[in-house]
Amino acid sequence: xxxxxxxxxxxxxxxxxxxxxxxxxxxxxxxxxxxxxxxxxxxxxxxxxxxxxxxxxxxxxxxxxxxxxxxxxxxxxxxxxxxxxxxxxxxxxxxxxxxxxxxxxxxxxxxxxxxxxxxxxxxxxxxxxxxxxxxxxxxxxxxxxxxxxxxxxxxxxxxxxxxxxxxxxxxxxxxxxxxxxxxxxxxxxxxxxxxxxxxxxxxxxxxxxxxxxxxx
Ligand code: E4P
Numbered sequence: 509x510x511x512x513x514x515x516x517x518x519x520x521x522x523x524x525x526x527x528x529x530x531x532x533x534x535x536x537x538x539x540x541x542x543x544x545x546x547x548x549x550x551x552x553x554x555x556x557x558x559x560x561x562x563x564x565x566x567x568x569x570x571x572x573x574x575x576x577x578x579x580x581x582x583x584x585x586x587x588x589x590x591x592x593x594x595x596x597x598x599x600x601x602x603x604x605x606x607x608x609x610x611x612x613x614x615x616x617x618x619x620x621x622x623x624x625x626x627x628x629x630x631x632x633x634x635x636x637x638x639x640x641x642x643x644x645x646x647x648x649x650x651x652x653x654x655x656x657x658x659x660x661x662x663x664x665x666x667x668x669x670x671x672x673x674x675x676x677x678x679x680x681x682x683x684x685x686x687x688x689x690x691x692x693x694x695x696x697x698x699x700x701x702x703x704x705x706x707x708x709x710x711x712x713x714x715x716x717x718x719x720x721x722x723x724x
């Protein structure tokens with residue numbers, strides 16, 4: 509399973525990258541705005557900087573919602589760096605654009621996916637990644653992990669190559685459950701990733717080893 513970090517914060521991207529287990533980065537307009545990235549040039553530069561830090565797939569989201577704007581924006585984003593994956597919303601023109609990108613050798617991440625039907629359409633259009641937002645589904649009283657399982661089953665049965673990129677991760681347990689449910693990739697904020705490190709018995713055990721080491 510690949511690990512992506514879901515942030516536009518460069519310090520957190522560097523920290524995750526230094527762990528040596530990072531395979532990519534996802535951002536979205538909300539995450540970019542949170543870091544105060546404003547204006548076309550600043551946005552482009554920010555994506556380039558992320559590509560210089562992390563050797564892996566970097567999702568850059570289009571802002572247009574009609575076919576030709578999505579295609580123009582996507583082409584410009586893809587031209588920034590070979591590792592850019594164009595992130596396209598799950599809407600009618602988004603699917604058309606994903607098919608166009610597929611036919612023209614540009615990799616895509618279909619975002620804002622909340623149902624198996626949407627995931628099937630994204631795969632049919634040739635999306636490289638499909639992003640089900642499990643945390644937002646859980647927040648609404650539904651079961652995000654059930655959706656990951658369902659998409660995983662459908663993709664296996666149908667032989668689709670699209671990778672399931674579980675997004676909207678809220679905690680370390682989400683990451684573990686995604687691994688069990690068949691996600692190919694998780695994209696998570698830094699804290700849930702670091703949460704995987706934690707166990708009180710590890711801390712107690714290490715304290716005891718260090719204490720005993722003094723007697724060696
Ligand atoms: C996915 O690519 C999105 O950036 C993200 O995971 C959204 O998560 P949120 O529900 O925490 O905003």
